[in-house]
Amino acid sequence: MALIVQKYGGTSVGSTDRIKNVARRVAHHHRRGHQLVVVVSAMSGETNRLLELAREISANPYPRELDVIAATGEQVTIGLLAIALQELGLKARSYTGAQVRILTDNAHTKARILEIDEANMRRDLDNGVIVIVAGFQGVDAAGNITTLGRGGSDTSGVALAAALKADECQIYTDVDGVYTTDPRIVPEARRLATITFEEMLEMASLGSKVLQIRSVEFAGKYRVKLRVLSSFDEPESTASGTLITFEEDDSMEQAIISGIAFNRDEAKISVMGVPDKPGIAYAILGPVAAANLDVDMIVQNIGESGHTDFSFTVNRSEYQKALDVLALERGHGFAAREIIGDNRICKVSVVGIGMRSHTGIASKMFKALAEEGINMQMISTSEIKISIVIDEKYLELAVRVLHRAFELENEPG
Amino acid sequence: MALIVQKYGGTSVGSTDRIKNVARRVAHHHRRGHQLVVVVSAMSGETNRLLELAREISANPYPRELDVIAATGEQVTIGLLAIALQELGLKARSYTGAQVRILTDNAHTKARILEIDEANMRRDLDNGVIVIVAGFQGVDAAGNITTLGRGGSDTSGVALAAALKADECQIYTDVDGVYTTDPRIVPEARRLATITFEEMLEMASLGSKVLQIRSVEFAGKYRVKLRVLSSFDEPESTASGTLITFEEDDSMEQAIISGIAFNRDEAKISVMGVPDKPGIAYAILGPVAAANLDVDMIVQNIGESGHTDFSFTVNRSEYQKALDVLALERGHGFAAREIIGDNRICKVSVVGIGMRSHTGIASKMFKALAEEGINMQMISTSEIKISIVIDEKYLELAVRVLHRAFELENEPG
Numbered sequence: 001m002a003l004i005v006q007k008y009g010g011t012s013v014g015s016t017d018r019i020k021n022v023a024r025r026v027a028h029h030h031r032r033g034h035q036l037v038v039v040v041s042a043m044s045g046e047t048n049r050l051l052e053l054a055r056e057i058s059a060n061p062y063p064r065e066l067d068v069i070a071a072t073g074e075q076v077t078i079g080l081l082a083i084a085l086q087e088l089g090l091k092a093r094s095y096t097g098a099q100v101r102i103l104t105d106n107a108h109t110k111a112r113i114l115e116i117d118e119a120n121m122r123r124d125l126d127n128g129v130i131v132i133v134a135g136f137q138g139v140d141a142a143g144n145i146t147t148l149g150r151g152g153s154d155t156s157g158v159a160l161a162a163a164l165k166a167d168e169c170q171i172y173t174d175v176d177g178v179y180t181t182d183p184r185i186v187p188e189a190r191r192l193a194t195i196t197f198e199e200m201l202e203m204a205s206l207g208s209k210v211l212q213i214r215s216v217e218f219a220g221k222y223r224v225k226l227r228v229l230s231s232f233d234e235p236e237s238t239a240s241g242t243l244i245t246f247e248e249d250d251s252m253e254q255a256i257i258s259g260i261a262f263n264r265d266e267a268k269i270s271v272m273g274v275p276d277k278p279g280i281a282y283a284i285l286g287p288v289a290a291a292n293l294d295v296d297m298i299v300q301n302i303g304e305s306g307h308t309d310f311s312f313t314v315n316r317s318e319y320q321k322a323l324d325v326l327a328l329e330r331g332h333g334f335a336a337r338e339i340i341g342d343n344r345i346c347k348v349s350v351v352g353i354g355m356r357s358h359t360g361i362a363s364k365m366f367k368a369l370a371e372e373g374i375n376m377q378m379i380s381t382s383e384i385k386i387s388i389v390i391d392e393k394y395l396e397l398a399v400r401v402l403h404r405a406f407e408l409e410n411e412p413g
Numbered sequence: 414m415a416l417i418v419q420k421y422g423g424t425s426v427g428s429t430d431r432i433k434n435v436a437r438r439v440a441h442h443h444r445r446g447h448q449l450v451v452v453v454s455a456m457s458g459e460t461n462r463l464l465e466l467a468r469e470i471s472a473n474p475y476p477r478e479l480d481v482i483a484a485t486g487e488q489v490t491i492g493l494l495a496i497a498l499q500e501l502g503l504k505a506r507s508y509t510g511a512q513v514r515i516l517t518d519n520a521h522t523k524a525r526i527l528e529i530d531e532a533n534m535r536r537d538l539d540n541g542v543i544v545i546v547a548g549f550q551g552v553d554a555a556g557n558i559t560t561l562g563r564g565g566s567d568t569s570g571v572a573l574a575a576a577l578k579a580d581e582c583q584i585y586t587d588v589d590g591v592y593t594t595d596p597r598i599v600p601e602a603r604r605l606a607t608i609t610f611e612e613m614l615e616m617a618s619l620g621s622k623v624l625q626i627r628s629v630e631f632a633g634k635y636r637v638k639l640r641v642l643s644s645f646d647e648p649e650s651t652a653s654g655t656l657i658t659f660e661e662d663d664s665m666e667q668a669i670i671s672g673i674a675f676n677r678d679e680a681k682i683s684v685m686g687v688p689d690k691p692g693i694a695y696a697i698l699g700p701v702a703a704a705n706l707d708v709d710m711i712v713q714n715i716g717e718s719g720h721t722d723f724s725f726t727v728n729r730s731e732y733q734k735a736l737d738v739l740a741l742e743r744g745h746g747f748a749a750r751e752i753i754g755d756n757r758i759c760k761v762s763v764v765g766i767g768m769r770s771h772t773g774i775a776s777k778m779f780k781a782l783a784e785e786g787i788n789m790q791m792i793s794t795s796e797i798k799i800s801i802v803i804d805e806k807y808l809e810l811a812v813r814v815l816h817r818a819f820e821l822e823n824e825p826g
């Protein structure tokens with residue numbers, strides 16, 4: 001008998017029929033003798049509908065009251081799922097965030113979980129009751145309703161699993177796991193049976209978007225076994241999904257490379273011919289950060305004759321704003337020969353915990369791209385990934401070439 | 414400066430525009446220096462939508478979970494109204510039933526209020542904050558969400574007024590007060606400036622439907638000054654409405670008759686020629702009550718030669734069931750010459766606290782009806798009302814005739 005926390009997102013509970021499906025899936029696991037805590041999101045579209053009502057009244061509604069309104073979305077779903085389980089003859093009880101007592105700070109609309117009281121849930125579980133918890137919400141020390149921000153239901157699931165020391169936290173979504181890359185680009189893309197926590201972080205932040213990044217960090221911090229599965233497959237077939245592990249030697253035959261991630265949402269800016277002296281990076285990026293623009297890749301090369309070139313990428317939607325900030329600063333904060341940019345680029349990354357102990361990954365990557373005539377505009381590396389910036393038009397080609405070069409279509413071993 | 418509890422029903426908060434209107438009305442009272450507690454229902458249609466979702470999943474959903482779902486309707490409205498008030502530059506804070514701590518018993522979907530904690534609301538009021546409370550809901554001692562049943566928001570309003578010892582409880586609805594009768598039948602019908610608690614009970618239970626009957630009883634028990642007003646009139650003009658009083662001498666010039674109530678939803682059953690002996694009423698009505706059928710008027714006349722006739726009225730929708738029960742019982746529980754019924758009747762009542770001390774009301778009533786050739790099939794009297802059963806087709810005529818006979822179109826005095 002295991003204690004399992006399952007989390008179902010908005011699409012999985014998007015209609016009463018789908019809620020009945022979730023109930024059948026939960027019942028299936030219950031019949032196998034598992035104790036179950038089920039975390040649910042609002043029915044898809046519901047949170048947007050509620051926030052739209054608030055926006056009809058105020059362009060800038062008070063966050064405390066927004067949370068009061070938004071939290072009702074999940075409250076409806078927990079009641080409906082409890083009824084669906086009772087209809088199957090099972091014992092089930094719903095909990096709002098306040099009823100569990102998921103204590104958060106008071107940062108309305110983006111609160112952080114401080115503590116979870118497990119007493120009520122534990123009593124129910126011991127009595128064979130299936131516990132259903134509203135995701136995305138909590139309560140602050142003064143009794144105010146709080147929400148964790150968009151996608152916060154994943155975090156709720158992981159936090160509950162941590163508090164209850166659950167054997168596994170299963171995140172049900174509309175994909176059946178984490179793939180070596182996007183199957184729409186590479187049909188041979190393969191579902192990974194396991195992926196390490198660090199790889200998952202790189203994959204998620206690089207745009208794989210399967211899990212909310214904060215929930216993965218949370219799982220890492222509390223060593224929660226996290227599994228991504230599809231809520232649309234048959235219960236039996238989804239026992240697999242992708243397991244996110246925290247031990248590098250979980251698998252005897254660890255692949256060198258786990259996957260190819262990519263991101264179309266970036267733009268590149270280069271500040272050419274700046275003085276090669278201490279403080280120049282800060283002189284350029286300080287104003288950008290002060291304007292609240294997020295910077296992703298940063299590359300600086302060795303300069304010649306006392307000058308160097310400095311490049312970085314920003315979110316594509318903030319490209320023009322970043323250029324404006326630099327134009328304003330040029331001549332004051334720093335001197336530069338030229339500032340150039342390109343918003344038709346993309347980033348492609350090779351990710352794998354195995355590259356730590358294997359040399360030659362970069363050369364294999366660069367050779368594969370060179371053979372197809374794809375020019376790399378920027379290169380950036382970390383311990384477990386190599387990212388490049390290329391012309392946007394080569395995105396699909398580059399992903400396919402790299403997927404093949406690292407033989408990701410084959411099981412490792 | 415007065416402390417006023419205002420309650421707005423589903424129609425008054427049926428859209429974000431209407432919620433903004435309510436906010437302006439509340440702001441108007443706030444500017445006059447009053448402390449305000451505002452109780453709101455769910456937006457019209459919302460409670461039905463929520464219950465329908467539950468019914469799509471189960472024909473017989475668990476009441477605890479129904480309450481979890483239904484309570485979200487009011488929770489959305491309190492958040493929206495708080496935002497609308499903040500948008501007008503006022504301080505406002507929303508409270509769910511659990512956040513106030515409106516403690517109820519655990520009779521889900523029809524819970525009764527046991528106790529209200531006024532501490533949080535009082536602190537807000539003292540700080541100039543407008544308090545907004547979700548109607549219809551509370552929390553039981555174990556922390557479960559409960560609801561008070563349909564129309565329970567009126568009861569929430571009155572209970573809060575009682576707990577806070579408010580100067581007045583104002584119930585805003587889509588009519589602007591209690592009328593001498595239905596203005597759709599008698600265009601000259603006049604709004605009553607005051608009505609006594611006992612008259613209101615008779616008017617409401619006889620089908621006037623302005624206020625939920627339980628809230629009126631509650632107001633009587635705790636001596637809450639209750640006023641019915643329209644939420645669609647201008648704030649100034651509705652300072653009047655109808656005040657429900659608990660002192661008979663509140664008004665120097667008390668009218669003898671306050672209004673004419675009526676009800677089309679009844680059917681009449683007569684059990685003819687039953688033995689005129691003790692226990693016969695119970696022999697007939699016992700089985701009817703055991704079948705959970707509500708009985709309204711009961712009339713038994715003096716009999717002749719050891720036999721009597723026994724008549725009563727039931728809800729029209731339960732007419733056939735009542736006949737079936739009696740047919741089954743006849744010859745076992747009681748003997749009867751004949752059982753006859755009529756489901757095309759109506760009840761018309763003359764209501765007035767003044768008739769206690771005035772004779773001749775009945776004769777004036779009967780004379781007026783006789784002059785129009787309206788035959789009375791049943792007559793029943795209480796201290797402050799006289800009810801008659803007549804053929805349904807005479808309903809409008811009878812109401813008009815009686816309204817004129819008692820000169821209800823004129824202010825008393």
